[in-house]
Amino acid sequence: MNAKALFKKLQPLIALVVMVVALSLLSDKFLALANQRNILLQISVNLCLSIGMTLVILTGGIDLSVGAMLALAGAVAAGLLKNGLALKIFGVVLQFTPFGAMVAGILVGLALGLFNGIAITRFKLPPFVATLGMLSIARGLTMLWTGGFPVTDLGPKFGFIGAGFFLGVPMPIWVSAALVVVFYIVSKNTLLGRYIYAVGGSEKATAFSGINVNRVKLWVYALAGALAAVAGLIVTARLDAADPKAGLGYELDSIAAVVIGGTSLSGGRGSILGTVLGCLIIGVLNNGLFLLDVSPFWQQVVKGFVILVAVAADKLGGDRRE
Amino acid sequence: MKRFIQWLVAIVICAIICWLFPLFHVVPLKTANAEKAAEKFDATAFAQNFWAGKLLPAAEKAVSTDVLLAAIQSNAAGAKTNYSRSVGLSDTYFYFLRGRGKVVSVSDDAVCIAVTENSTNAEIALQTGLIFGDAIRDGTGLLNASDYPNSQDFNDISAALNQIVETNVLTDLRKQARVGATISFAGCAEVDDESSDLHPLKVIPIETKLE
Numbered sequence: 201m202n203a204k205a206l207f208k209k210l211q212p213l214i215a216l217v218v219m220v221v222a223l224s225l226l227s228d229k230f231l232a233l234a235n236q237r238n239i240l241l242q243i244s245v246n247l248c249l250s251i252g253m254t255l256v257i258l259t260g261g262i263d264l265s266v267g268a269m270l271a272l273a274g275a276v277a278a279g280l281l282k283n284g285l286a287l288k289i290f291g292v293v294l295q296f297t298p299f300g301a302m303v304a305g306i307l308v309g310l311a312l313g314l315f316n317g318i319a320i321t322r323f324k325l326p327p328f329v330a331t332l333g334m335l336s337i338a339r340g341l342t343m344l345w346t347g348g349f350p351v352t353d354l355g356p357k358f359g360f361i362g363a364g365f366f367l368g369v370p371m372p373i374w375v376s377a378a379l380v381v382v383f384y385i386v387s388k389n390t391l392l393g394r395y396i397y398a399v400g401g402s403e404k405a406t407a408f409s410g411i412n413v414n415r416v417k418l419w420v421y422a423l424a425g426a427l428a429a430v431a432g433l434i435v436t437a438r439l440d441a442a443d444p445k446a447g448l449g450y451e452l453d454s455i456a457a458v459v460i461g462g463t464s465l466s467g468g469r470g471s472i473l474g475t476v477l478g479c480l481i482i483g484v485l486n487n488g489l490f491l492l493d494v495s496p497f498w499q500q501v502v503k504g505f506v507i508l509v510a511v512a513a514d515k516l517g518g519d520r521r522e
Numbered sequence: 523m524k525r526f527i528q529w530l531v532a533i534v535i536c537a538i539i540c541w542l543f544p545l546f547h548v549v550p551l552k553t554a555n556a557e558k559a560a561e562k563f564d565a566t567a568f569a570q571n572f573w574a575g576k577l578l579p580a581a582e583k584a585v586s587t588d589v590l591l592a593a594i595q596s597n598a599a600g601a602k603t604n605y606s607r608s609v610g611l612s613d614t615y616f617y618f619l620r621g622r623g624k625v626v627s628v629s630d631d632a633v634c635i636a637v638t639e640n641s642t643n644a645e646i647a648l649q650t651g652l653i654f655g656d657a658i659r660d661g662t663g664l665l666n667a668s669d670y671p672n673s674q675d676f677n678d679i680s681a682a683l684n685q686i687v688e689t690n691v692l693t694d695l696r697k698q699a700r701v702g703a704t705i706s707f708a709g710c711a712e713v714d715d716e717s718s719d720l721h722p723l724k725v726i727p728i729e730t731k732l733e
Contacts, residue, residue, distance in 0.1 A: 284546070284554060293554040300545030352674050441673075 211513065212461050212477040216484065223488040230491055237370070243483035244372035245270075247476065248431035249454040250461075251383045252313075252424030254475045257458050258387075258400045259420050260467025261320065261327035266428040266454055267447035268338035269312045273429030275342045277305030278351040278442030281358055298358040306429045312338060313425020317418035335451075342444045352441040362437025372434045379427065384472045396420060400467025456503070457482050460510040481506070565678030572679075573686050573728075576664050580618075581708035581729055584662075587621025587637045591645055594720060606713070607663045609656075613714075616661030619725065620708035621646065625701050633699040634722060635707070647722040648707060648730065650692050650699075657726050658683040661710030687726060695730050704733040 207214075223230045249266045256263045281301035285294040296304065312334060319330035364371045387393040395416045398406040407413045431450075436442045461478025463470025485506060489499045549557075585605045593601035606615040623637035626644050631651035634644030659665055659680040670676040699705070709727040713719045 280546075283558075284549070286551060286554075288551065291551045293549050293551055294546040295549050295554065296546045297544055299543045303545055350674075 209462070212474055212481060215460075216477055216481050219481065219484050219488065223484065223491070227488070227491040230488065235487065235491075237373075239480075239483045239487050240373045241370050242486070243479045244370075244376040245431045245434055246450070246453050246457055246482065247376040247479045248379060248427050248434065249450055250457040250475045250479055251379055251472060252427035253451075253454045253458045254461075254463055254470060254472055255383070255387070255396055255420045256327070256424050257455075257463050257465060258396050258467055258470055259417055260400045260403065261417070261420070262331065262455070262465075263316065263421065263424050264328065264331040264451050265312070265316060265334035265338055266424060266431075267450035268335045268342070269309050269425050269428040270432035270435065270447035270450060271442075271444060272312065272338045272342045272345070272432070273305040273309040274432035274436035274446055275346050275351060275442040275444060276308045277301040277358075277433055278354055278436050279345055280304050281354055282351050298355070298360075301358065302361070302433050305433050306426050309425040309427070309429025309432065310422050311425070313422040313428070314418065316425065317421035320421065321414035321417050346442065346444045348444055350441045350443045354436070354440050354442075359437045359440050362434045362439070372438065375430065375434060379430070380472060380476055387472050392416065392419060397468055400464075400469070402468075453482060456507045456510075459507060465511065563675040563678070565675060565682045566685075569679055569682030569686055572665070573683065573690075577658070577662060577683075577728060580662055580664060581620055584618045584620045584708055587619055587623070587646060590617060590619050591637065591723070594723070598716060598720065602713075607661060609660050609667065615713050616657055617711040617713070617723070618662045618709075619711065619723075620706075620729075622704065622706045625699055625703045625705055628699045628701060632724075633695060633705070635705060644722045646707075647724050648695065648705075648709065648727045649724055650696050653684045653687050653692070653726055655684075655712055655726075656680045657710040657712040658687065658728060661712065684726075687728060691727050691730060695727065695732075698732050706731045706733070 220230075229235055249270065253263055253266060278301070280294075280296040281298060284296060286292075287294065316327075316331055316334050319325045319333070320327050323330075325333075361371050361375065366374055387396065395406070395411050398409075398411065399413050399416050403413055406416075432447065435446050439446075457478035458470070458475050459465060459478070460481050461470065461474035461476070463474060463478075482503070485503065486499065489502060494502070590601060590605055593604065602615055605619075606617055608615040621635075621637050623635040623646065625633055626636045626642055627634040631649065632647040633650055635646040635648065636642055637645050659676075665676075665679065667673070667676050670679075706729075707725070707727050708729045709725040711719070711723050711725045713723075
């Protein structure tokens, strides 16, 4: 690997280090342990979404529905926990345990992701269109399920995943860290991981080599849905409420983290670790701008520019390679 | 055959997990409905008990308008420190007060009162328009948000207290208030903007008595 390629690979890490150094000089609160923990806690939801988004983008696709799937999965879990599922024909109610509600939420995410996958692979819809449609469907279903009102008072057992601590570290950080480890291994050391990179590198070549491209894509979108559901459970548990408007705009933060982390929007290049760096960069940026008392409106502008610069850097790098 | 065994193992593992950590319990519909009704927080009943049992007795110990207005006049920041309450880190603060004065004007939205002797200026404005906000709930310090794990219940208490003000206090006050009458009152004032909320002090009444 030559120096230029190494620099390209280390770009996100260098950007993160520069930001950390600058912010620690500009704000005396930035390096405080409580603030560092806060940053990790805040990025944990985006990290769950972004791991799934990384897999999707690695195949050359995109998923615009993760924020809406997050909201629906959280709402379904909260609704089942709070109200159960009435089976009037049998005269019984299935009263879900916190564990059962979480499993149901994840299954909902998985099913929605599969639906995305089927729309893209069987009906040949462009991922942008298919997931945009799912965004609307999932938002509508969330409103129907909740009646437009938050589902509250979910209890401490359910809340543990979002507001609990293990060994002094908040649970959302443990969950997102575990997912990073699992999906790092999946992407680097399993057949599915290799197929994902192959599909993103060249779909035709992958198909010619006998790999079932559609199945790979189905898995990837289903996993993205399940991961969005995990993020939804964390958000719901943390707030002790399922807000039907939860996750609005989260897909943009997630795509931004993936792109800033060095994953190419055209697929085939990128890594889970890069996405972790991307999430950290966005988290540190948000936190730093807040500590420096920058207006939230300017924060949006700055974040937009950072994304543009990251995509431009990727594009220029790609052009040179071509 | 290998695939069949893999699926079988996966199903057995899932079954064991579900047996150890059940996903749900099957409950008869009637039992579930009865449990739900028993669990539901009745904000109206709670507010009525709180009103009669705690709020009105506490009004006797509220700060007097003579003391409070003099303190605000001389040092508004000091009056805030000594007599107000606020929730969390909010800049909005509340006074819980009682007093006696002469009605100087009556409008659709307020009954204005002069409490200082020989004054004809409106120093207190008892609110008689639409009552909203959390002044009664948060202004006395008798209720604490952290005692209510469900924030919706806490919000419902506020709405129920405001409803009691509307029915128990304002209906009579609107009918009976007339300029020149002497009135005793107790209530809560919410100060969000000192420039407009202190002069006159806008008070939501919980008790009034016209003489």
